[in-house]
Amino acid sequence: MGRYSISFDEAEEMLVSATEFEDSSTRTELWDGLHNYLDPFLTLEDTYAGALGGLPLIHRLWLGGSFVSTKLDPGNIDATLLIDTRAERAIRGKPGSKWLTTAFQSRARMKEKFGVSPLRIGYQPVAHIFETDRFTLDERTYFTQRGVWDDWWQRCRLRDQNDRSPSEESAAPARGYLEVRL
Template identity: 30%
Template sequence: MPPLDPVTGHLPPGRYRTTLGHIRHRFVDHPEFSDSTTRQTIWDGFLSYLTAWETSQEPFGQPILHTLWIAGSFISDEVNPQDIDVSPVYDEGIISNLAGSQGIGKVKALVGHRKKLVEKYKVEPFPIPWRSLETTLLPTTLLEHEQNYLAKRGGLDDWWQRIRPPGPKAAALAPDVTSARGYLEVTW
């Protein structure tokens, strides 16, 4: 994981694979955040969220959560972020095949109900329902649900690399929509 940009306070643009241990070391235990009153609580909630994933997948005997993108103020130099933004990349095909199965609602709850998840875990999810695609080079030849997957994944990749303008919380608009920060990816 590269160092934070001293000007923006964010990772340089791009997606960086890392481990939970590295994230904890850099964004929870690092001396830069010794005065934080929120980071440890957010981290503990995030770990509880991951435990909920493990527990909810267990009855089905197969992994549903493939990877997790981590972004936003938690992975910046902000001392007291309010939550941790994540994009759980989960296998939509498995969930579809398990529709109606006992316990599948627990899995679905981890990618929906954003407000409840922020309250319970301090985790704000922006899910990506993953699909196995033969190719991504000719999107117009793909089925609609496959095109939707590509659009969602690409849209969130773009979103996580934007920096919001200063002031009240608002979406970045041109010319501020270019890649200006990075985000992290953890795989299992």
């Protein structure tokens, strides 16, 4: 249970190359799709390195769902991307930056094209985390979104219920997710 921080290479070793997944018919293709999905972000970072001043577009990548389970053949990769809003602002309007919107417009389209079901959280570094009365609206939104998805990736859907949406009964942490450092 909880969030586990690992490198991108460690994630590949654990979720794709591990012996227990050598007979998987989906994991390698899904991992390649994740690479292809992330590539435009990395290309923007390289292209606008000067404007970004060392900031990454993707602060962290959270992987959850069946891809981080023992399921042999998951159907997709559930990914939450923490996009650094400072970096995003620095390249908005520049050629190629439309990807920052397109990448999150249609989860169904991204799942079909890349095998990735992406969600976006606008990351903001906040120094005064214990002084909530000083939070800006953007900081409140960031903490709310981060908390919601952190909570969700630790829940298990209850199998014996018709409605498998989040509930009080499913609120206790029962699984974990990976925070991938790019």
